[in-house]
Amino acid sequence: MNQPPPRTSRAPSSPRNSLDTNAQLIVDQFLEAAITQHASDVHVEPLSDRVIIRMRIDGRLHVFGQHPLDLLPQIVSRLKVLARLDIAEKRMPQDGRFSINSPEGPRDYRIATVPMLEGEKAVVRVLMQNLAKLDFRRVGYTERNAQLYETLLNKPHGLVLHCGPTGSGKTTALYAAINYLRQDWRNIQTIEDPVEGRLDGVNQAQVNADIGLTFAKLLRGFLRQDCDIILVGEIRDPETAQLAVQASLTGHLVLGTLHTNSAMGAISRLSEMGVPSFFVGTALLGSVSQRLVRRLCKTCRQPYKPSAELQQQYGLRPEHMFYAPGGCNECNNLGFKGRVGIQEVLSFTPDLRDGVCKNISEPELNKLSLQNGFVNMFRDGLGKAVMGHTTIEEVYSAVRADGS
Numbered sequence: 065m066n067q068p069p070p071r072t073s074r075a076p077s078s079p080r081n082s083l084d085t086n087a088q089l090i091v092d093q094f095l096e097a098a099i100t101q102h103a104s105d106v107h108v109e110p111l112s113d114r115v116i117i118r119m120r121i122d123g124r125l126h127v128f129g130q131h132p133l134d135l136l137p138q139i140v141s142r143l144k145v146l147a148r149l150d151i152a153e154k155r156m157p158q159d160g161r162f163s164i165n166s167p168e169g170p171r172d173y174r175i176a177t178v179p180m181l182e183g184e185k186a187v188v189r190v191l192m193q194n195l196a197k198l199d200f201r202r203v204g205y206t207e208r209n210a211q212l213y214e215t216l217l218n219k220p221h222g223l224v225l226h227c228g229p230t231g232s233g234k235t236t237a238l239y240a241a242i243n244y245l246r247q248d249w250r251n252i253q254t255i256e257d258p259v260e261g262r263l264d265g266v267n268q269a270q271v272n273a274d275i276g277l278t279f280a281k282l283l284r285g286f287l288r289q290d291c292d293i294i295l296v297g298e299i300r301d302p303e304t305a306q307l308a309v310q311a312s313l314t315g316h317l318v319l320g321t322l323h324t325n326s327a328m329g330a331i332s333r334l335s336e337m338g339v340p341s342f343f344v345g346t347a348l349l350g351s352v353s354q355r356l357v358r359r360l361c362k363t364c365r366q367p368y369k370p371s372a373e374l375q376q377q378y379g380l381r382p383e384h385m386f387y388a389p390g391g392c393n394e395c396n397n398l399g400f401k402g403r404v405g406i407q408e409v410l411s412f413t414p415d416l417r418d419g420v421c422k423n424i425s426e427p428e429l430n431k432l433s434l435q436n437g438f439v440n441m442f443r444d445g446l447g448k449a450v451m452g453h454t455t456i457e458e459v460y461s462a463v464r465a466d467g468s
Contacts, residue, residue: 086131087138091146094119094128095164098190099171102402105189108143110136110182122358122403123231136183143186147175154184161191161258169193174258192261198240203233204354204405206444212409213352217241222349223312225299227324227333233356233405234321235260238295241319242266245293254295255282271297279304287311296320305337312347326441327353327410328429331420345412345420353441354407355462357454358400364390365399365452374456378446387452404453406445406462410438 094117098106103119106128115136117128131139141151147160159176172191177184192198200210216224224241226234239261242252246265254263257271257279269282279296280303286294287307299305299320312318324333330351334344365387370380389399412420413436419429445459 084138084142087135087142090117090129090131090135090139091142095171095173095188096166097128098188099166101396103190105187108136108139108186108188110180110185112182115139122398122400123356124358133182140177140184140186143175143188144177146173149175149177155179159258172261192236192239195239195243195261195263198236198243200237200240200244203236203240204448205407206447208439209407209409209444212411213241213350214244216350216409216411217245217317219317219349221312221315221317223309223318223320223347224349225330225351226319226321227327227330227351227353228321228355229323229325231356232354233403234354235297237352237354237405238297238319238321239263242293242295245317250292251290252293252295253286253289253291254297255279255286256295256297280307283307283311287314287316291316293317293319298323299337302337302339305334305339309334309339309343309347313343322351325353327351327408328426328433329353331429332426341423342421345417348412348417348420350409350411352407352409354405355441355445356403356405357445357448357458357462359402359404360387360389360452360454361392361395361399361401362452363394364392366390367452370456380450384450385452386449386456388455404448406441406448406454406459408439408441408444411436 094106098119101119101121103121105120107118107125109116109118110133114133115131118125119128144151146162149158149160157176157178159174161172161174163170163172174189174191175186177186200213205213226237228234242263246252253267253269255269255271259268259270271277271279271282279298280301283296283304284307294311294316296304296308296318299308299322308318308320322330322333324330330348331344335341367385367387370384370386374380375382391397391399395401410433416429416432416436419432442459442463445463446456448454449456449459
């Protein structure tokens with residue numbers, strides 16, 4: 065008589081397996097939440113007694129969750145596996161990227177790990193999507209500034225620079241510029257560190273300092289590849305600066321970024337890197353400086369009339385209104401939802417170019433630019449505050465370091 069097979073019972077899961085499962089669930093949750101809450105970065109931070117997860121939403125960090133410290137190695141390992149990093153290496157920084165399929169399509173992420181006192185900290189950057197739809201007006205340019213910038217981009221050759229600190233939207237604006245310029249008959253090549261997003265029909269190269277592949281070395285190579293347009297992700301050393309100017313003077317349109325506070329500051333920064341004033345004045349078509357400010361939630365923003373003192377200070381008319389944040393379910397009671405750029409676009413007119421070549425002072429150059437209709441970043445932000453896009457406090461906070 066056949067005997068029934070012996071009954072088997074599942075072995076109890078080990079604490080290690082339980083930790084791994086919990087870590088995977090935590091990673092899945094915060095990656096999904098980063099998309100739904102429109103976060104730009106997720107921070108996995110080890111403290112003395114716990115792991116804290118924070119998300120950067122509209123430029124500010126918000127706590128998403130807290131977990132026992134013993135989950136940290138599994139959380140970081142899970143992220144490393146996704147990015148194909150070395151899970152055994154915990155003493156040195158590592159960085160990589162990965163993609164996850166979602167109902168809306170594939171989502172791209174970049175991860176950077178750094179050893180801290182209590183363990184490894186990981187920061188996950190949510191990379192930009194829908195790059196083909198980027199244009200200047202969608203990223204906050206006024207119609208005036210968009211037309212002025214397009215005029216610069218329509219020049220056959222020269223140098224156009226984007227200025228501002230990290231996180232001010234320079235890369236987004238440059239990608240919008242590439243979208244505007246992209247044509248089948250043009251050869252566009254970019255040097256980036258790292259590549260933030262893939263642009264169809266554009267040749268993109270990534271810096272690799274570990275093997276000596278620098279901005280300058282790639283740029284030298286590009287000059288032998290029949291380029292029409294070159295994007296230099298960051299001009300941060302004299303060799304790259306001089307090569308970029310040389311390329312712009314020999315028939316290429318060169319776009320790049322500088323870490324300066326203002327559009328006018330691009331002139332002195334290039335000079336500090338050893339580029340003679342005559343070449344700066346000859347090569348530079350224009351420069352753009354920008355910041356990102358929080359956008360008011362349209363559902364709950366509250367209008368208010370500025371005081372007579374503010375009206376006089378900023379040249380407002382009596383009918384002008386400002387807006388304050390409210391709070392509703394649409395914006396998670398923050399009063400803000402999303403961000404908007406405030407910009408200044410400086411076009412190098414003949415008299416301004418002549419002033420640069422003659423090495424006149426920056427205050428004198430500022431006077432010349434104002435005579436030619438230049439609108440600085442604060443005035444641009446003030447206009448957006450009056451239109452209800454943001455608050456005057458956000459604008460002031462963004463530009464006060466510039467003395468605008």
